[in-house]
Amino acid sequence: MNKVILMGRLTKDPEIRYTASNNIPKCNFTLAVDRRFVKQGEERQADFINIVAWRQLAEFCSKYFTKGLKVAVVGSLQNRTWDDTEGKKHYATEVIADEAYFAESRKNEGGASFRPSPGSTPASGGSQSDEGFFPADDDDELPF
Numbered sequence: 001m002n003k004v005i006l007m008g009r010l011t012k013d014p015e016i017r018y019t020a021s022n023n024i025p026k027c028n029f030t031l032a033v034d035r036r037f038v039k040q041g042e043e044r045q046a047d048f049i050n051i052v053a054w055r056q057l058a059e060f061c062s063k064y065f066t067k068g069l070k071v072a073v074v075g076s077l078q079n080r081t082w083d084d085t086e087g088k089k090h091y092a093t094e095v096i097a098d099e100a101y102f103a104e105s106r107k108n109e110g111g112a113s114f115r116p117s118p119g120s121t122p123a124s125g126g127s128q129s130d131e132g133f134f135p136a137d138d139d140d141e142l143p144f
Contacts (some may be wrong), residue, residue, distance in 0.1 A: 002077055005074050006072065006095065007031075007072045008032050010029055010071065011030045011031070011032050011048060012029070013067050014029035014053075014065050015029070016059070025054065025058040025059050026052065026054055026058055027052070027058035027059070027061045027062045028051070029051050029053075031051055031073065032048055033047050033048075034046050049095055052078075052094050052097065053096075054096075054097075057098075057100060061097075061100055064102075065100075069104075070102075071101060072103045073101075074097070074098055075095045075096050078093070078095070079091065080092045
């Protein structure tokens with residue numbers, strides 16, 4: 001089984017591109033994921049994980065995710081290798097996203113919690129749970 005579940009903050013705005021042959025959307029972004037333990041006297045360490053989303057999920061991520069936003073991603077780990085023009089071998093490890101969620105609510109100017117409007121989460125319609133995830137309720141309100 002190859003399943004990855006991550007929660008972290010985006011290090012920059014997602015970048016969307018389209019494949020040359022089929023015009024399929026592909027979105028890349030990086031999550032800064034805090035490590036579970038902190039050594040005494042040191043700052044918390046983070047791992048920077050590359051995420052790739054395809055098709056509708058790519059469009060969703062590029063439209064709604066921004067630098068600094070805390071998100072959760074469910075997907076699978078993938079390793080790639082390629083040779084550059086000089087014959088040097090390169091390696092990449094990335095998570096191919098199957099699902100992506102907001103992991104915190106937005107705050108409005110008055111400081112109160114803001115419940116995202118329908119269509120602003122991958123599977124919206126539900127209220128935010130105690131863990132910060134938005135549960136899937138109704139597929140009629142999907143943004144794609």
